[in-house]
Amino acid sequence: MTETLPVGRFQLQQQRVELKRCFLAFLSSHKTLFTVLWITAFVSVFLWQRNIVGARFSIFAKSGPGRPVPKTRSFVFNLTDFGGVGDGVTVNTAAFERAILAISKLEKSDVAQLNVPPGKWLTAPFNLTSHMTLFLAEGAEILGLEDEKQWPLMPPLPSYGYGREHHGPRYGSLIHGQNLKNVVITGHNGTINGQGQSWWKKYRQKLLNHTRGPLVQIMWSSDIVISNITLRDSPFWTFHPYDCKNVTVRNVTILAPVSEAPNTDGIDPDSCEDVVIEDCYISVGDDAIAIKSGWDQYGIAYGRPSRNILIRNLIVRSMVSAGVSIGSEMSGGVSNVTVESVLVWSSRRAVRIKTAAGRGGYVKHITYRNLTFNDARVGIVIKTDYNEHPDNDFDPKALPTLEDISFTGIHGQAVRVPVRIHGSEDIPVRNVTFRDMSVGLSYKKKHVFQCAFVQGRVIGTIFPAPCENLDRYDEEERLVKRSASQNVTDIDYNV
DSSP: OOOOOOHHHHHHHHHHHHHHHHHHHHHHOHHHHHHHHHHHHHHHHHHHHHHHTSTTOOSSOOOOSSOOOOOOSSEEEEGGGGTOOOEEEEEOHHHHHHHHHHHHTOOSSSOEEEEEOSEEEEEOOEEOOSSEEEEEOTTEEEEEOSOGGGSOEEOOOTTTSSOSSSSSOEEOOSEEEESOEEEEEEESSOEEEOOTHHHHHHHHTTOOSSBOOOSEEEESOEEEEEESOEEEOOSSOSEEEESOEEEEEESOEEEOOSSSOTTOOSBOOBSOEEEEEEEEEEEESSOSEEEBOOOHHHHHHHOOOEEEEEEEEEEEEESSSEEEEEOSSOTTOEEEEEEEEEEEEEEEEEEEEEOOTTOOSEEEEEEEEEEEEEEEEEEEEEESOOOOOSSTTSOTTOOOEEEEEEEEEEEEEEEEEEEEEEOOSSSOEEEEEEEEEEEEESOOSSOOEEEESEEEEEESOOBSOOOTTSEEEOTTOOEEEOOSOSOOBOOOTTO
16 A cells, blocks of 8 residues: 655655755855855854953853852851942942951951952952952952052062162052962952053053052962952053962953053963963953063062963963063073963964073973964064163173973964074073974065074974074984074064
């Protein structure tokens, strides 16, 4: 018996067959398939970039509104219990101070959590205390007062000699701490906003008599954690741990305009030891990260290196400076730094080491691996003539040492100059290694891998072709060709 399909089902089946045939014919065209794939990729990248440059960007998903605030300490206080009003108009400095004073008087070692509820909490700078957690709820925003008269003046940092932008005192940070232990700043992606626009304008107009203050500065402290928050629009450097040990920055978004926001570095570990920076997004008006250790004779005298620093799993952007920098203030030394799994996009430089005669100190045992450069003018920079000094009393014979620097797994596209290593006769760059490198160029002429006074090696095949200063080894690390001279100069700043 032959089954007879109803007219409606038959028509539907015919439509499905016809649709399938049209779809297969559509895909049979290589040109059409390429177009589909290209459009899909473009839309994906567009949506990704739209998200990451948004004012409320976070690479970590947020849960729904009204999440309960976890209890992380033995005692929990709310800012409203101390008179805080989150209307964006009321000044809450006294409320923060009363709450933190109450925490400081508690005797237990794992003391208290201060909850900042949703709202806009305007405040002048205030100090943290040991054994506390500052918790910013979802929708909470701490706002810094824009009137610089409300920001206290502090002595210059001992390893800098003066306030970095002006002689004499410097402005303190919006959130500050000294000689602390066991401090956490975290939340449900709440925001600390320095409202730096007025500071940047006054700086450009030369109306400030003192160096601008950071957004968050912790000094001479240990066991510091910053996580799951947004830091934005700092007057100066955003997070500045100074002479600290055991510092962790995780799941943090740091934002400032990529232009017209001078010196708004993202994270500047300065004479710090045992630091982890991971899973962050940073887009700012200067270096996304800058590792420091003091400036010229002041940093040499202070003698505190930055060492044992791990930087990983970041997306960073710096149209003015670099994604990850070491220096230029590195007079106490920098060593044992690993930078891995970092995407640098739409930036002037990707990774950079900068120093000069007069700095002294050293940069050594630095490892870069699994880096991606997307649209960078210069990919890798080592610069030894960054001649900016605190005063004229520096010793020009205090020469820094640069050695044991490796680059492995370096990839990317749209890079104008992939490598520029500018050593000098007085400050040569020693023992540099390149391996597994392939960077697509946006500049097709010669001299895109530039070297001067550098000694090192290339293992295997890399693109673009390396400079003549470097020895060549095969994949099994057997010597293929020895460089005729490490002192050849092939630097072209016009490229």
